[in-house]
Each structure stands twice: as structure tokens, then as C-alpha cells.
Amino acid sequence: MLTPTYYLVLSALVFSIGAFGVLVRRNPLIMFMCVELMLNAVNLTFIGLAWGLNDIGGQVSVFFVMVVAAAEVVVGLAIVVAIMRRRDGATADDLSVLRG
Amino acid sequence: MMLAQVIPSPSIDIEVLLPMLFMGVGGLLILTMTSVKKDLPGWFVTSWSVAACAGAIISAIVLWNQFGDDGPSSTIAGAVGFDGFSIFLTVVIASAVAMASLLAHPYLEREELEGVELHVLLLLAGTGGLIMAFGNDLIVFFLGLETLSMAVYILSAMHRRRIQSQEAGMKYFVLGAFSSTFLLYGIALIYGATGTTNMIGIRAVLDNQVIVEDGLLLGGIALLIVGLTFKVGAVPFHSWTPDVYEGAPTPVVAFMASGVKAAGFAALLRILSTTFQPIVDDWVPAIEVIAALTLLIGALSAIVQTNVKRMLAYSSISHAGFILLGVLAASERGTAAALFYLFTYAFLVSGTMATLTVVAGQGDSDFSFESIQGLGRRKPILGFAMMIFLFAQAGIPFTSGFVAKFGVIAAAVDSQNYWVAGVAMISAVIGAFLYLRILVSMFLQDPVEDAPALVIPRTIGTVLVSAVVVTILFGIFPGLLDGFAQDALVALTAGTP
Numbered sequence: 259m260l261t262p263t264y265y266l267v268l269s270a271l272v273f274s275i276g277a278f279g280v281l282v283r284r285n286p287l288i289m290f291m292c293v294e295l296m297l298n299a300v301n302l303t304f305i306g307l308a309w310g311l312n313d314i315g316g317q318v319s320v321f322f323v324m325v326v327a328a329a330e331v332v333v334g335l336a337i338v339v340a341i342m343r344r345r346d347g348a349t350a351d352d353l354s355v356l357r358g
Numbered sequence: 359m360m361l362a363q364v365i366p367s368p369s370i371d372i373e374v375l376l377p378m379l380f381m382g383v384g385g386l387l388i389l390t391m392t393s394v395k396k397d398l399p400g401w402f403v404t405s406w407s408v409a410a411c412a413g414a415i416i417s418a419i420v421l422w423n424q425f426g427d428d429g430p431s432s433t434i435a436g437a438v439g440f441d442g443f444s445i446f447l448t449v450v451i452a453s454a455v456a457m458a459s460l461l462a463h464p465y466l467e468r469e470e471l472e473g474v475e476l477h478v479l480l481l482l483a484g485t486g487g488l489i490m491a492f493g494n495d496l497i498v499f500f501l502g503l504e505t506l507s508m509a510v511y512i513l514s515a516m517h518r519r520r521i522q523s524q525e526a527g528m529k530y531f532v533l534g535a536f537s538s539t540f541l542l543y544g545i546a547l548i549y550g551a552t553g554t555t556n557m558i559g560i561r562a563v564l565d566n567q568v569i570v571e572d573g574l575l576l577g578g579i580a581l582l583i584v585g586l587t588f589k590v591g592a593v594p595f596h597s598w599t600p601d602v603y604e605g606a607p608t609p610v611v612a613f614m615a616s617g618v619k620a621a622g623f624a625a626l627l628r629i630l631s632t633t634f635q636p637i638v639d640d641w642v643p644a645i646e647v648i649a650a651l652t653l654l655i656g657a658l659s660a661i662v663q664t665n666v667k668r669m670l671a672y673s674s675i676s677h678a679g680f681i682l683l684g685v686l687a688a689s690e691r692g693t694a695a696a697l698f699y700l701f702t703y704a705f706l707v708s709g710t711m712a713t714l715t716v717v718a719g720q721g722d723s724d725f726s727f728e729s730i731q732g733l734g735r736r737k738p739i740l741g742f743a744m745m746i747f748l749f750a751q752a753g754i755p756f757t758s759g760f761v762a763k764f765g766v767i768a769a770a771v772d773s774q775n776y777w778v779a780g781v782a783m784i785s786a787v788i789g790a791f792l793y794l795r796i797l798v799s800m801f802l803q804d805p806v807e808d809a810p811a812l813v814i815p816r817t818i819g820t821v822l823v824s825a826v827v828v829t830i831l832f833g834i835f836p837g838l839l840d841g842f843a844q845d846a847l848v849a850l851t852a853g854t855p
Binding site for chain 2 (some may be wrong): 266273276277280286289290293296297299300303304307310311313315316319322323326329330333334336337338340341344345
């Protein structure tokens, strides 16, 4: 007896866990993983709603989101690698030249 | 027999897509060319990317005439809107890319960072911005936004030898990706509430029926506002702006403040002010608070800065507050005023950043007040141009900045948002003080000893001249541009041409 509401609640929970992770973790890789978690929670929302609305549009959107998520990881890792080449640690706390 | 069936496909009006094709394909072609011929000269790459932007602008002019004859329409099953609004923003965004490319040319030579990548990424970012301006579908708009953002993340981390640049890229990326997920979640909830991601469809749903359980819709709009105000750098989602502006290469900052801002506001105007116009009472209070905070905090934080580039970053935050006045007016007048503001501000800020590119010198790191001291004596021409830009940003009459500020405030008053309009006027006064501070430093203080001689490269000179001309011309004759802005409205029309 699973209605779309269950999926909406579940995805809201997963989204919150991801958002919480981005805010409290200091390792960029973990932060990327949390962003991925948030994107996938949105995917789940799309599918749940598409099922509830009996509409294919929401399911198609998921593919676009997946492409975006993959591209985002590529860009993010490239920036981390560029920073790692110059210094040993790359936690968010090391990046503190710019402030004010 | 089955194979003979026609697969239904939407009609595609290729002419409408021409601006995006010019910039996107132009960028990809030059990227391919470098992999065949490794050492393409810098001047060729720069002229190529300026030509691609010129192509986009010329096709926009052709489209404008066609729009005048046939009126607005949309293509690819209503996903791409063809209206005055998108054509007008094409000109703004393509000009921003062209100016950033021109600034980047001497910058790359000076910093010994030769390569085609910066120009390619600028073109691709511009393409993303155009998709945001044209997108009549929330998913199409989101793809445009991501194309734009990802290119700009890399652009800010572009300076390989400056750790500040990479730090800026990293900060922008993490916060940008974070805010994009909120935006996307908002899109998903709006889809759930209305059953479509197409803005024409959403508007039709809102016009024809009252949504009783509107929790999904309101939650979706709230998340959408979070994501979009982050992209335009509005308070309370502004904290990345000063860091990224300070760290990123100066030509890239010129594009972020002009092109990225224009694309972000394009989305705000198209989605909030037009698509959600029927439920204007639900979202305007939120934007009112955001606009007021942006105006005040942007101007107040700018005063205490000791770094000119950071100061201008905060000033660009307060400018975002002004443009938000046009958004929350949610009227044709507000949209026209915001478009006028975006056009003139794109030239203003590119000119300002052009000056900083020259002044900062090798290393692109000295933005202290000493670096601009006595600029009026060291290089009178540059000092004069900077003075015009600062006057315009402060909103002194006979510059485009005055007309732009007046336009958005009048639009806000027109739609009875009195208190925010009052806050905007206070913010303009505070802002005047900060621009005056830079001017005092430039004209009343002596240059520091052993200040290096300043040379204005020809391409930067071109940007400076065009920015000064636009600022003065539309300051004295605002009607020339305002006529176009009045016609450049968002039309959510489903019809095909």
C-alpha cells in the first residue's frame, strides 16, 4: 500500500540528510557525495510524483538530472585535483586565504 | 509495416536557436581546432570568440525584426520561448561574453596562461545563459543554468598559479552545486503541484484553477527562490560573492557580474514575475525581504572593505537588490526597468573590471587602495573612464545608472511596494559614499612611490570606450534603449510561428 506520499517523505528525509552533510562535513569529497545524495533525493521525488500524476514527464526529467550530476562530479573533482597538486591537505578549512 | 510509421516529433524553428548555435557551436569548433593545430595564436582565438558573439547579436537583431512582424511564439513543443525578452537578453549576454573575451586576451598574455580554454568556457557559459533566457520549460532552464554554472566554476579556478583563484573555484562550486539542488527540488515540487514543468502549462493551470492544497506549490516556489537568489548573489545567499570575486581572474569577474547576473535575473523575471504572476501575493513578501536585506547589507558591507575588488563585489550585491525591485513589481513596467538595468549594468561593470585588470598588474592580486591611489594622475584617461563608471554606479544624473535606478524604484512604487522603494533610496545614498571613497583615493591622493607605469592594451581600450559610450549615451538619451526594453516582455505563448 505504498502511495507516492511515502516516497515524497522518504526523499525529503534523504534530501535533508544530504543538506546536513554538506553543512557539517569538511572534506570536499564527502561534501560532493552529500550533494549527490540531495540530487538523487530529487530524482526520487520526480519519480514518485510522476507515478502519482500518471505522467511520463517527471521520469524523463530524472535522466537529465543524472547527466547534470555526472558532469558536476567531473568539474568538482577536477578542481580538487588542481588544489591537491599545490598542497597536501584539501579540507574546506585549509581553504581560507579569502576572507573579510 | 511497423517501421513505416512516422514517429511524432516536435517542430523545430532553427532560426530561433541561432543565437545559441552561434555561441555554443562557435565554442566547440575552436576547441576542436586547437586539438588539430596546437599553437593557435591568441589573437585568432579572441577574434573568433568575439565573432561568435557578434553572430549571436546580429541574429538577435534579425530575430527582433521577425518578432516585430509575427509576434511571440515558442518552438520545440513549447520548451523554447521566442519573445522580445529572450532576444533582448541575447544582446546583453553576448555583449558580456564578448567584453570578457576582449579583457581576457591581454590578461592571459600577461599572466602567461595562454590557451583556448578560457574563451571556450566563456562561450559555453554564454550559451547556458542564453538557454536560461529562452527556456520556457523549467527543465530546459535548469540545464541552461547548469551549463552556465559549470563553465563558470572552472573559469573562477582558471588561474593555475594563484591559490586564491582555485579557492574561489572550490567555494563557488560547493555552494553552487548545493544551491542547484534546492532549485531542482523546487522544480520537482512545482511539477508535483501543477503536473507539468512547462511554464506555459503552469501559467495555464494557475490561471484556470485555484490549487486548494498548495503546500507543494508554495514549497516549490520557496526552494526555487533560494536557488535563484543564490545565483544572482542576493542576501542571505550572498556569502560566496566577495570571496569568489576577489579570487577569480578579473575578466571572469566581469562576466560573472554582467552575464551570469543577467541570466539569473532572466530566470527570476520569466519564472517569478511572469509564470507565477497569478499568485503574486504569495511570493512577493519573500522577495521584498530579500531585496531590502540585499540593498542594505550590500551597501553597508562595501563601506568597511579595504580591498577595491571586494568592495565592488559588495556593490554588485547591492545592485542585485535594485534589480530585484523590478522583479517584485511583477509588472510589465518592472520587467522593462529590470532589463534596462541589466543592459546598462553589464557595460558598467565590464568597464569597471577592465580598469581593475589594468591596475592590478602582473599576478592579478593587488587590489588594495594603494593600487588605485592617484590613478587620475598616473593615467588620466583610465581615471576619467573609471570616474564615469563610479558616477553611474552611484546613480548620478546624466549617466545610465541614474535612469536604471530611477526605473526600478518607479516600477516598485507603481506596484505599491513603497517600503522597499524607500530602502532602495537609502541604499543608494550609502552606496554613493562608497564610490566617493574610491574617487577620493583616485583623484585626491598622490600615487604611491615606484608605482608601475600603466599601459592600456588595445582590446581593453575597446571595452572601456564602448562602456563609456553606452553609459553616457543611455544616460542622456534613455529613450533609445527604453523603447526596446518596453517591447521586450515575457510572452508565454504556446503557438508556433
